[in-house]
Amino acid sequence: MKLLLAPALAGIVLGTLPVSSTKVVVSGAVNEPKALSLDKPIPLREAIHAAGGLRPDADAMRIAVQFREGHQSVYNATLPGPLCLIRPGDRVDVPVRDEGKYVHVSGAVGSPGYVEFAGGLNVREALSRAGGMITDASVVKVTRNAGDAGPEIYVLNLDDDSDGGDFLVQPADRIEVPHARSMAASDRELLTIIVVGLLILLLVK
Structure with missing residues (x-):
């Protein structure tokens, strides 16, 4: 038996015929999960924004997109730049973040946030992945959840001649980098005295 195609359909692959759906489903850890009505492709970030944006517990590093053709890709929304285009018939799923897969870095780093944990990850490498x-x-301070015993806090020295940066982190650890301290009151007073003294010397001359 032969399948004959009308001339108007010649050359069209049946598996890639347009999907009739005009909806994009955005589900998971977004503030307003919904089916979006689209008449044209939009960027993934725009689709997430239209669904109320990411919840605080969203895993922005593992956003799954099920494309209408049947294949799936995972995108990291914490990276700069465009991700992909979402078209009618696609599905977007934002998973809830598993704290056990990440280390949180905060304070004076280039990109504060979550760093994906891997075996052998030390403090220096975690800081590097957070933008340095x-x-x-x-x-730096590392806070570790020790269960019923309460948090364990490690204060590490990262000087070149110290091995503090080699400290191995564990999943769900929190690394805090302090910002440069503001000038203390005593420092300001000393600076004021020096400036006033210089002005007096200039006036005397």
Whole structure:
């Protein structure tokens, strides 16, 4: 038996015929899960924004897109730049973040937020993945959840001759980098005295 195509359909692959749906379903850890009505492709970030944006517990590094053709891709929305275009018939699913897969880095770093955990990850590498330190501070604090015993806090020295940066982190650890300290009151007073003294010398001359 032969399948004959009308001349108008010649050359069309049946598996790629347009999908009739005009909806894009955005579900999971977004503030307003919904089916969006689309008449043209839109960027993935725009689709998420239209669904109320990401919830605080969203795993922005593992946003799954099920394309209407049947294949699936995972996107990291914490990276800059465009991700992909969403078309009618696609599905977007934002998973809830599993704290056990990440280390949280905050404070004076280039890109505060979550860093994906991998075996053998140390403090120095975690800071590098978070954009590096943007302060001249040499001490960081690591807070670790020890269950019923309460949090364990480690204060690490990252000076070049110290091995504090080699400290191995664990999943769900929180690394905090202090910002450069503001000038203390005593420092300001000393600076004021020096400036006033210089002005007096200039006036005397």
